[in-house]
Amino acid sequence: MSSLDATLQAGLDERHQQHLYRQRVNVASGCGSALEVNGQSLLNFCSNDYLGLAGHPDIAAALKAGVDNYGTGSGASHLISGHSVAHQQLEEQLAEFTGRPRALLFSAGYMANLGLINALVGRHDLVLQDQLNHASLLDGGRLSRADFKRYKHSSLSNLQTQLEQSSASRKLVVTDGVFSMDGDVAPLPEISALAAEHNAWLMVDDAHGVGVLGATGAGIVEQQNLSIEQVPILMGTLGKSFGTFGAFVAGSEALIETLIQFARSYIYTTALPPSIACATSASLKIVREEQWRRDHLNLLVKRFRAGGQQIGLQLMASDTPIQPVLINDDLRVSEISQQLREKGVMVGAIRPPTVPKGSGRLRICLSAAHSEQQVDQLLEALESVGA
Numbered sequence: 001m002s003s004l005d006a007t008l009q010a011g012l013d014e015r016h017q018q019h020l021y022r023q024r025v026n027v028a029s030g031c032g033s034a035l036e037v038n039g040q041s042l043l044n045f046c047s048n049d050y051l052g053l054a055g056h057p058d059i060a061a062a063l064k065a066g067v068d069n070y071g072t073g074s075g076a077s078h079l080i081s082g083h084s085v086a087h088q089q090l091e092e093q094l095a096e097f098t099g100r101p102r103a104l105l106f107s108a109g110y111m112a113n114l115g116l117i118n119a120l121v122g123r124h125d126l127v128l129q130d131q132l133n134h135a136s137l138l139d140g141g142r143l144s145r146a147d148f149k150r151y152k153h154s155s156l157s158n159l160q161t162q163l164e165q166s167s168a169s170r171k172l173v174v175t176d177g178v179f180s181m182d183g184d185v186a187p188l189p190e191i192s193a194l195a196a197e198h199n200a201w202l203m204v205d206d207a208h209g210v211g212v213l214g215a216t217g218a219g220i221v222e223q224q225n226l227s228i229e230q231v232p233i234l235m236g237t238l239g240k241s242f243g244t245f246g247a248f249v250a251g252s253e254a255l256i257e258t259l260i261q262f263a264r265s266y267i268y269t270t271a272l273p274p275s276i277a278c279a280t281s282a283s284l285k286i287v288r289e290e291q292w293r294r295d296h297l298n299l300l301v302k303r304f305r306a307g308g309q310q311i312g313l314q315l316m317a318s319d320t321p322i323q324p325v326l327i328n329d330d331l332r333v334s335e336i337s338q339q340l341r342e343k344g345v346m347v348g349a350i351r352p353p354t355v356p357k358g359s360g361r362l363r364i365c366l367s368a369a370h371s372e373q374q375v376d377q378l379l380e381a382l383e384s385v386g387a
């Protein structure tokens, strides 16, 4: 064995021994309320397709029409020749949707977060992040060379102490709107007040809030009625509720122009295919107009929580479609998810290091694509495997 492979294999073996080895499943169907895996149909409670739009025929038709107009690839980065009229229109629609002057498309949420944080802070600055923030935010903070600190999950007093201790000229506070692994919502009015008091800027990653929260699905800023002064830097993704792909940042003219000039993950990458922008515009229309999707989703969340309490599941304080079920033993998480799969139900098995040691969990994601009966089937399966 080569030295490369021998060294790598040792790392892989260690991963196995820790029971942390990850494997992919090959899904033969599109993303819907059920997935086809190895010839078996599984109820899908692990996708982030909250509104059930990933398989919507109108969005697929818009994608196809986009391909007919623009072909398959954008051919270049946005700053060369990759920025199409379709991208531009979608940016204008997203700005209007979020109530911000401008919006900017990125190729993925991961890239948006890296580019954004790095365009805003550098050496001698401070980035303060919730300890449960998404990995892409944490990576963005580390890469920035700013002083990178974490505060205790949603702890205002800990955030305040750390803000008081800093004399950095630029201070950036970063939080998820809805936390990806817990499903709870950040106390944004209070965080934004603290940030303002200490002359810090607030950035909110609303990957799990857009589409789901707020009267028109504009996310946590709509639900909590937060102005651009309160949340000057808003990020959202398009691969979850929107059922397509990509991400956006919404904010002021100066913010967006700064990103166009300085965000390296914006500048040095090929623009999304224009057809994806066409599809996302179609999706945005449905997100805004079809309130029944959010109503149905909320009904399913209530049904799941009520049923889960009855059968003694360890639920967390979440009223979003992310409904974790805590399993006391981290090693049991994979076992239980495997048993669920045998019963025809697929859920995410989340273990350390994605979550802290001892807090392994099943991450259940509800979607407007589910029926009440499917949620009941999920509850029955959870009960039968002793979750």
Ligand SMILES: *Cc1c(COP(=O)(O)O)cnc(C)c1O
Pocket (backbone or CB within 6 Å): 107, 108, 109, 110, 111, 113, 134, 136, 176, 180, 205, 206, 207, 208, 237, 238, 239, 246, 247
């Ligand atoms: C999914 C997610 C991202 C990454 O977005 P992608 O478009 O999948 O790269 C960023 N932040 C949060 C909170 C997420 O859940």
